[in-house]
Amino acid sequence: MNLDDFTDLIERPDGGVRRDAEERRARVALAPGALGRLDELGEWLAAAQAASPVRPIGRPKVILFAGDHGVAELGVSARPAGTADRLVRAVLAGESPVSVLARGQEVPVRVVDVSLDCDPDTLPEDVVRHRVRRGSGRIDVEDALSAAEVEAALRAGVAIADEEADSGTDLVVLGDLSVGGTTAAATLIAALCGTDASVVTGRGGAPIDDLAWMRKCAAVRDALRRARLVLGDQAELLAAVGGADLAAATGFLLQCAVRHTPVILDGVVSAACALVAQRVAFRAPDWWLPGHASGEPAQLKAFDRMALEPLLDHGVTVGEGVGALLALPLVRSAAALAAELPAYTAPEDGDTGAGAPGDATSGSENPDAAGRSGAAGTAGAAPAPSPDQE
Incomplete structure (x- = not known):
């Protein structure tokens, strides 16, 4: 066995998916840093799985x-x-x-x-x-x-x-x-x-x-x-x-x-x-x-x-x-939060307002759209946090 072969075989987790996960977190109606290391764990898992939103840990x-x-x-x-x-x-x-x-x-x-x-x-x-x-x-x-x-x-x-x-x-x-x-x-x-x-x-x-x-x-x-x-x-x-x-x-x-x-x-x-x-x-x-x-x-x-x-x-x-x-359990919790917390989209040009919690036209991302967060038209700032979150 030539251990040097592992240097070429091992790649880093998917950096592009990690950025997608970070952008998705920015569109969740929670203040930045409110989840502490759970955010970091969710993004690490997303990169390791090459999936955003991250998949739950099942096995x-x-x-x-x-x-x-x-x-x-x-x-x-x-x-x-x-x-x-x-x-x-x-x-x-x-x-x-x-x-x-x-x-x-x-x-x-x-x-x-x-x-x-x-x-x-x-x-x-x-x-x-x-x-x-x-x-x-x-x-x-x-x-x-x-x-x-x-x-x-x-x-x-x-x-x-x-x-x-x-x-x-x-x-x-x-x-x-x-x-x-x-x-x-x-x-x-x-x-x-x-x-x-x-x-x-x-x-x-x-x-x-x-x-x-x-x-x-x-x-x-x-x-x-x-x-x-x-x-x-x-x-x-x-x-x-x-x-x-x-x-x-x-x-x-x-x-x-x-x-x-x-x-x-x-x-x-x-x-x-x-x-x-x-x-x-x-x-x-x-x-x-x-x-x-x-x-x-x-x-x-x-x-x-x-x-x-x-x-x-x-x-x-x-x-x-x-x-x-x-x-x-902490890692599983991070995966659940990263996967299930709803992320809201920015308004399209000409719309009167952004989607927000409670809007009839908004809601959580389509669960079948894993891996596509961060695509054109989905990036944007999260709505202002509620008074309890400020």
Whole structure:
């Protein structure tokens, strides 16, 4: 796989449609800025869908990449090494936080085992069929993956993105199920941002004590020495200090951008994969939305480097896609408002007045006219806001 090909394959969301969405918003009888970031979200979705008015989000899905990391043997996580399969089993049983929230929002959850350290026969076939290896290497002293394994993981991520796009998934909530994954993620972000281990090392989704934090800092420091030798090649970087689950998520993000599938990012692991993918294809981040700030310093460093601003900051540290899933109702609300609020047309030459709310000749735009807002004869200023809106 030649990652450089993604630079040519990935286009930005449709700028012309985004301008159409902005013009349509200007003709809604609400004061500019009254909806805050909801306006920005609606316009982002319109550009991603190449449709104005924007279409409602009808088939979102949570995708969770699962894997174990050898570095967890050093005691850098609150969970024992090699136990990420417990997180997977809780999701499959519907007993994890992400399962409860997804059930309430009627959003399906898909778990992809890329490198769990367990017998694959103990999990469903649809979960394990993309497995690359059993666990990833201990990144402070050895490569996480071989060159062949990192390519297999990237290809697995691409294949999953294609499967979702082909099945009609119109928005993805991306998360991870891992033990030791935040250590690998912090290493990737520190390497790509040129910072020291202490700047990016947080306490993980299940908070660790001070001694474990110092062990984690040391592991990131040692892994960074190895990462800096391969900074020029993102596949080699993922092989050296990433992991199979992170490589698969990186391939997934890149192919989602190719397939014009918008993605809500979750915690530090998805942020690290996004940062690696940005280094591969600089236009790719235009297809991603940071769902929340988890409090992990590496996550905030990555989002800042990509000029992405998280939607929420509720102090959620659990991971598993929970924070990103909490942002989904906000994105859905933005889509509904952008699609359904009536936009009124300017008067034609010779008319005595503009269409306005309550006029017999006015009303919301024809719903079949999606993609045509901004055409000749439809642009114009919105009527003055009511006293309650001024």
